[in-house]
Amino acid sequence: MTIGHCKICGRQLKNWLSVKFRIGPICRAEENKQMELFMFHANYDVVEIGDNYIYIEESNEGKTVTNDAEWVIEQLHEDYDLAGKRVFYKDCYGEVDEITHVNGVFKGFETGKYFEGGFNKNKIKDVVWNA
């Protein structure tokens, strides 16, 4: 008798809970992992990548970028190599600030007051933050 197959991988399901949700334990664990990432870390879109900067915008789900900046820098560094790149982000209030880092290791925040009206790469000031 067939009691059902996992909707993701097609393996046969062996217990009532799996059958009820049409998903096996392995795929369920994988989905939970994705869900945790989504819920417990900041969610952002990479909007612009230049030679010496990255601009991201925070989305409303998950933690704020401000509260998860260390992790965000780590992720960006993994994906884009942040060496020599400054990181600017728009928070959910529409303000653009900078996350400072040294070669992908989070340092702190600087306010980007010169970005009033939104991010604009031509307005990036040539500042060297004190390490």
Ligand SMILES: [Zn+2]
């Ligand atoms: Zn499965």
